[in-house]
Amino acid sequence: MATLVILRHGESVANRDNIFTGWSDVPLTAKGRGQAVAAGKLVAETGIQFAALHTSMLQRAIVTSDIVLEAIDQLYIPEYKSWRLNERHYGALRGKNKAAVQAEVGERQVKIWRRSFETVPPLLDHVTQDRRYDQFGPHVEPRGESLEMAYHRLMPYWEDQVAPRLLNGDNQLIVAHGSTLRALIKYLDQVADADISQVEVANGEPIQYDFDDRLNVLKKTVL
Numbered sequence: 204m205a206t207l208v209i210l211r212h213g214e215s216v217a218n219r220d221n222i223f224t225g226w227s228d229v230p231l232t233a234k235g236r237g238q239a240v241a242a243g244k245l246v247a248e249t250g251i252q253f254a255a256l257h258t259s260m261l262q263r264a265i266v267t268s269d270i271v272l273e274a275i276d277q278l279y280i281p282e283y284k285s286w287r288l289n290e291r292h293y294g295a296l297r298g299k300n301k302a303a304v305q306a307e308v309g310e311r312q313v314k315i316w317r318r319s320f321e322t323v324p325p326l327l328d329h330v331t332q333d334r335r336y337d338q339f340g341p342h343v344e345p346r347g348e349s350l351e352m353a354y355h356r357l358m359p360y361w362e363d364q365v366a367p368r369l370l371n372g373d374n375q376l377i378v379a380h381g382s383t384l385r386a387l388i389k390y391l392d393q394v395a396d397a398d399i400s401q402v403e404v405a406n407g408e409p410i411q412y413d414f415d416d417r418l419n420v421l422k423k424t425v426l
């Protein structure tokens with residue numbers, strides 16, 4: 204039996220300012236750093252010893268990871284970073300204020316862009332270049348993603364990097380983003396496409412999954 208803890212990063216400056224973020228690499232606020240410390244304390248209280256941590260290529264998740272590892276006194280464990288754990292790419296919405304977009308297109312459309320499973324946001328007209336993704340080969344950066352697209356690029360990471368380690372009995376920690384964690388929760392909790400819009404993941408709120416030795420969920424606990 205192994206344990207997985209998943210955690211959304213602490214508040215970012217874009218969360219604070221109500222900006223569509225996606226793959227924008229924005230820092231944590233002071234409040235966000237505090238949320239990461241508090242999350243670390245909650246994880247420390249469980250006494251779980253982790254074999255590895257998985258996070259994205261974005262500083263709000265990486266910095267949260269380091270704060271949590273320090274709080275649980277496990278800075279020595281391997282820390283794997285992948286674009287597959289990045290937030291869902293918000294396409295041409297990225298960088299825009301959510302309230303301003305809502306004033307333009309209405310609440311219903313913004314809700315669909317933010318929470319539907321299949322709807323793709325307006326795409327960027329070109330792929331941006333960022334050297335951090337070169338190591339993963341060409342064409343990694345999307346021009347925008349639905350939650351469904353993010354789900355499908357996340358799952359190979361789960362299957363190749365996380366599930367085998369859990370099956371081996373090694374506890375794992377994932378520090379990622381609202382939508383990639385919603386995608387993972389959809390898979391783990393078997394949430395229907397139509398119901399995923401109801402699932403929210405709060406900044407800095409660790410969720411613990413205990414599995415049996417065939418990777419069935421035995422227990423889910425919000426810490």
Ligand SMILES: O=C(O)[C@@H](CO)OP(=O)(O)O
Pocket residue numbers: 218222223224225290291293317381382
């Ligand atoms: O802007 C984003 O990238 C995400 C997460 O902060 O926001 P939303 O909850 O609107 O999907």
